[in-house]
Amino acid sequence: MKLINLIIFSMVLVGLIGGLAGGILYYTSANEIIEDEASDNLLAISQSKAEHVETFLTDLKIFVEVAATHSELSEEELKKLINITPNIRSLYVINSEGKTIKSSEGTSCEIDFSKNKIFIEGMKETILANNYFCKTINQNIMVIATPHARGILLAKINSGELEKIVKDRTGLGETGEVLIAIKDGDELQFNFKRLFEEDALDNEVESALPMKQALFGNELLFNNTLDYRGKAVMAASQYIAVADIGLVTKVDREEVIGVYENLLILNSLVIGVIILFISAIVGFFISNSILKSIKNLTQNVDLITKGKLDVQLEKSNIEEIQNLTESLNRILASLKLAILRSGAKKEDFALGEAVKLKDEFEDKYKRLFETSNDAIMVLDNGKFVDCNPATLKIFNIKSIEEFTKLTPADLSPKKQPDGNDSAKQAQKMIGLALKKGTNKFNWVHKRTTGENFNAEVLLTKFETNGKTFVQASVRELPKLIPKK
Secondary structure, three states: OOHHHHHHHHHHHHHHHHHHHHHHHHHHHHHHHHHHHHHHHHHHHHHHHHHHHHHHHHHHHHHHHHHOOOOOOOHHHHHHHHHHOOOEEEEEEEEOOOEEEEEOOOOOOOOEOOOOHHHHHHOOOOEEEEEEEEOOOOEEEEEEEEEEOOEEEEEEEOHHHHHHHHHOOOOOOOOOEEEEEEEEOOEEEEOOOOOOHHHOOOOOOOOOHHHHHHHOOOOOEEEEEEOOOOOEEEEEEEEEOOOOEEEEEEEEHHHHHHHHHHHHHHHHHHHHHHHHHHHHHHHHHHHHHHHHHHHHHHHHHHHHHOOOOOOOOOOOOOHHHHHHHHHHHHHHHHHHHHHHHHOOOHHHHOHHHHHHHHHHHHHHHHHHHHHOOOEEEEEEOOEEEEEOHHHHHHOOOOOHHHHOOOOHHHHOOOEOOOOOEHHHHHHHHHHHHHHHOEEEEEEEEEOOOOOEEEEEEEEEEEEEOOEEEEEEEEEEOOOOOOOO
16 A cells, blocks of 8 residues: 555544544534523523412412401402402302302302311411312312401402413424423322323323422423423423422423434534545645655665765655665765775666666566567466467457456366366466476467467466566467378
8 A cells, every 4th residue: 555545544544533523522512502501491481481370379369368358248349359350260258167158150159168178278378279179160270268257268260361371382482382280199180281182192101200390399400301292302390389280391302402403413424524624635745745755765766776876865854764864875875985995986886787787678578578479478376467469369358357357277178188177287287387487388278269279388487576476478389281
């Protein structure tokens, strides 16, 4: 592998690892920041909703307590109080025996309150109950009960305004939702119909963890939990002490994080590609700088081998190459000193002549190889790796690439005239050439057209760059014409 390719590959590999690590780090950090911002926003909305609900209920509680200070409340007065605040559905005056004696509706919702928990507790202090069952509307409603001179004053809360507060989804996007619930025994009872109730699982197994925590009085954030639909959501829990209810603000995680996650992944990939590109460019310039010094050194050494001993090796900014340059300069100085002491000329060292003879030999061999009428081919481990034009012509082959796909057995009949298998016999002949250095024999070859012909084959072993090859020279023998 070339040095430039090795350096660039190394830099690209480092860039790839760095880009991957950088992309993951960017994605993780940015995702955490987005989650924190979304959580903070959700918590702020949740706190605002809880404060709004608490203020709404506290104001009603105070209103009922003030109304209860009037010792005598006629039905007309109760109706006037209802008109003051539409957030109260109706008012009832209940005596100490639990009987309804006055009502803003003119009729009672329940005649006997004596055994009702709300009545019993309302005689002692102001209470706000969430699960009072009203027969006239056949559903649970919120009521406020407070001590009165005649017994208690009971107010049924109009949940319409409270529902407006809860159903307001400002800042919560398309999937945002506010839920309020009470604990009824071991089960949760939601005050209003949930927005996505129709999308709930058939066999509903809701996590309900945020709401349970809210009713425990814990104000917490949940970055990844399941709602009643089984979907991943971000949620914030709040506890409203005045009514002993839990409030949860939630939004689908996909809506909050999903779009950003795709953008983060894209940005991470872009960062990775940029780091990779920069690494490749840096690798190219570094390798180019190193190669420039090596190239100059190689050219100067080549001039020295040609007998030009007066060459001055250039300095390099790269310490290792400069050390090599200094070593070569010392060798060159010693060689010059030896020439001066011996009184010989530098040409006598035959450096230039040797190079010249080598070049002439290689040129001569190349011309002989290409112009020979005999087929000349080179084998490596019994496989063809090169051939001259005559080979292609004799065996009727279109190109060297096509030729190197063949073996000696492919260019021979299945058996030789003596009955020996051509493939095995060819390997034997090559083995003898490698052992003795040369091997000359007669052989029957076959063209790609299927035609057989007699040939004289000379196999010669040779080595180059520390590797052993076999050169095969094939001379086609003339056909014998039978005498008449």
